[in-house]
Amino acid sequence: MAAHGGAGRGAGLFLALAFGVTLLKLLLIPTYHSTDFEVHRNWLAVTHSLPVSRWYYEATSEWTLDYPPFFAWFEYGLSHVAKYFxxxxxxxxxxxxxxxxTVLFQRLSVIFSDVLFIYAVRECCRCINGKRGGKEPLETSPFxxxxLLLWNFGLLIVDHIHFQYNGFLSGFMLLSIARVFQKRHLTxxxxxxILLHFKHIYLYIAPAYGVYLLRSYCFTANNPDGSLRWRSFSFLRLVALGLIVCLVSALSLGPFIAWGQLPQVLSRLFPFKRGLCHAxxxxxxxxxxxxxxKALSVIGLKYKFLDPAKMPKAAMTGGLVQEFQHAVLPSVTPVVSLACTAISMLPSVFCLWFKPQGPRGFLRCLVLCALSSFMFGWHVHEKAILLAILPLSLLAVERQRDxxxxxxLxxxxxxxxxxxxxxAPELPIKIFLMLLFTVYSFSALKAxxxxxGPLxxxxxxxxxxxxxxxxxxCxxxxPFTTWMLKFPFLPLLLTSVYCAVGITYAWFKLYISVFTGPSVVRQKEE
Incomplete structure (x- = not known):
């Protein structure tokens, strides 16, 4: 009875958290929205007004459809509700x-789609060890x-002010992680x-899934020392995994392949002409x-090491989305970026194969793959950091180092x-929400x-x-100095570089934790 009562209180607290954050999202409806709002409005129009064969060719707006087909069908479904607004x-x-x-509908569509995220968070909370920090039940790990997930500051401002559907997509990711923890590998x-065909940015974490499923699902029996023997390899399980991937891909891309439009779709999904960095x-x-x-070019011009006539314009700090050349250092190409990303991932992937640590080892590898792609990927958006922060939350409530x-991070x-x-109106909102979330994160994890010891x-x-x-x-x-007119990009540069130091540090520290983590035997005992 006591256990049942505790579970009932936990469910009630979870529903209260979900209800509270939904109310906050409703209050944010009138706030500023970015160009992403127009992006998704245009996609509603394209998918509703045009035949499927023209979706990836339509270019009336500069914000052309550049997400995989499942997301296009998602927009198509929303459009049939939008027409009543x-x-x-x-x-x-x-x-x-x-x-x-229009604003009301699109804001509500994000809030409504977050139902999947709420359900996925609930499933993740059931997968972790319920450590207690003190008082019951507000300081338990699941709570x-x-x-940390439902009230995540990044999701709140990116989805419900800036405007996107990251909560809905993150719901697929977290639910998939929960099923892996529950040993429901095929699910x-x-x-x-499915998630990959909603948004291809999740290719960042595909290596973690591929290696873990191959090792933990296709090999049906591991030895006590963690080694693998090919006689325990299940070809049928490998076929089952392959069929899932092929069938989902066929459902998503099949029509476009049949129409000979796959190259056009891929050109929209991977627009390498946008340049190394976002605006x-x-x-x-x-x-x-x-x-x-930039610093080397300024020094070179000041001391006349460089020829001003041969220097490219200050385009890297111009806030434009296009390809640029570096002034002093070697310019980076998509191939170089891809190579750096792959090399930075390899240690975590090898560790997942040769030093398995169960689902938590998979999750740690997933976070490292996301961070590695964020660190070295081509034309990475700042919002992609959420791809690492959200899954890391599961590890953070179970181990002090994490x-x-x-x-x-x-x-x-x-x-x-x-x-x-x-x-200006959003300045106090973002500061208040950031302080609220950060203070809670520190105090709750400390408890x-x-x-x-200290965290x-x-x-x-x-x-x-x-x-x-x-x-x-910044x-x-x-904004009240004369530098604002001369160097408008300076606050962005300072913020980006300073934060890059901390994110790089967290990436290194997480890698260290992977190599110094528990052995496979200890993990099995746990």
Whole structure:
């Protein structure tokens, strides 16, 4: 009876969290929305007004359809509800259309689709070890995880202010992870295959899925020492996994292959002409590389080491989306970016194969693959950091070392999203929500691991405190200086480079935890 009562209280608390965050999302409906709002309005119009064969050719708007077919069908389904709000939003020629009914519908569509995310969070909470930090039940690991995911600061501002559908997509990812933890491997693979055809950015974490499923599902019996023997390999299980991938891909891409449109679809999905970096540099290795190139070019011109006539224009800091050449350092091509990404992933993938640590080892590899792609990928968006922060939340509530890494990564990664909301009315909103989430993250995780020492060291503390003056300078001081007219990109550069240091540090520290983690025997005993 006591256990049943505890479960009932836990379910009630979870529903209260979900209801509370939904109310907050409703309150954010009138806030600023970015060009992504028009992107998705245009996709509603394209999928509703045109035959499928023209979806990936339509170019009336500059925001052409560049997500995989499942997301296009998702927009098509939404469009049949949208017509009851305002039919004019479904006219392809109505560029930048944003009536009150249109805004209301699109905001509500994001909130409604988050139902999948809420369910996935619930499933993830059932997969973790329920450590107690103190008081029952607000300091248990499942409750803390529910808050870290449902009230995630990044998802709130990116989806419900800036405007996107990351919560819906993250729901597929988290539900797939939960099924892997529950040893429902085929279901996990099926959900992930669907996710790839909703948004191809999840190719970042595909190596973790491929290696883990091959090792843990296709090999039916592992030896106590963790080694594998080919006689325990199940060819039927490999075929089952292959069929899932092929059938989902056929359902998604089949019509376009039949019409000979696959090259056109792929050209939309992988537009390499957009350049190495987004208009706002994502806080990764290339941000530091660009900053170094800029510094070297300034020094070279000042001391006349470089010829001004041969220098490219200051395009890397121009905030434009196109290909650029570096001034001093070697310019980076898509092939170089891909090679760096693959090389940075390999240690985690090899470790997952040769030093398995169960589902948690898979999850750690998944986070590392996401971070490696974020660090070295081509034209990475700053929002992609959520692909690492969200799954890392599951590890953070179970192990002290992971909790410390999470605090550094989430605090730095979330603050790096601040430039997305550059309008004055949203300044107090983003600061308040960031403080609320960060204070809770530190206090809740500290309560869980209060007997195991501090979560972050003095160096990490100093670095994180440095985010405060950085934000004050970039958001409050700089706009009132004359430098604003001369160097408008400077706040973005400072934010990106400073946050890149913290994200790189968290990436390295997570790698160290992988190589110094428990052995396979210990993991089985646990």
């Amino acid at each position: 305002d039919k004019e939003m479904l006219v392809v020629q109505n560029l930048n259309y944003a009536s009150h009914a 803390v995880l529910a808050v 996990g693979a099926f959900l992930f295959a 706002y540099w994502a806080p990764n290795f290339w941000a530091m590389y660009n900053a170094l190139d 909790a410390g890494i999470y605090l550094v 989430s605090t730095t990664g979330h603050l790096s999203l601040f430039p997305l909301l550059f309008t 869980i691991f209060r007997r195991e 972050i060291n003095w160096l990490e503390t100093i670095y994180l405190i440095g985010l405060i003056p950085l934000e004050i300078v 958001e409050i001081v700089f």
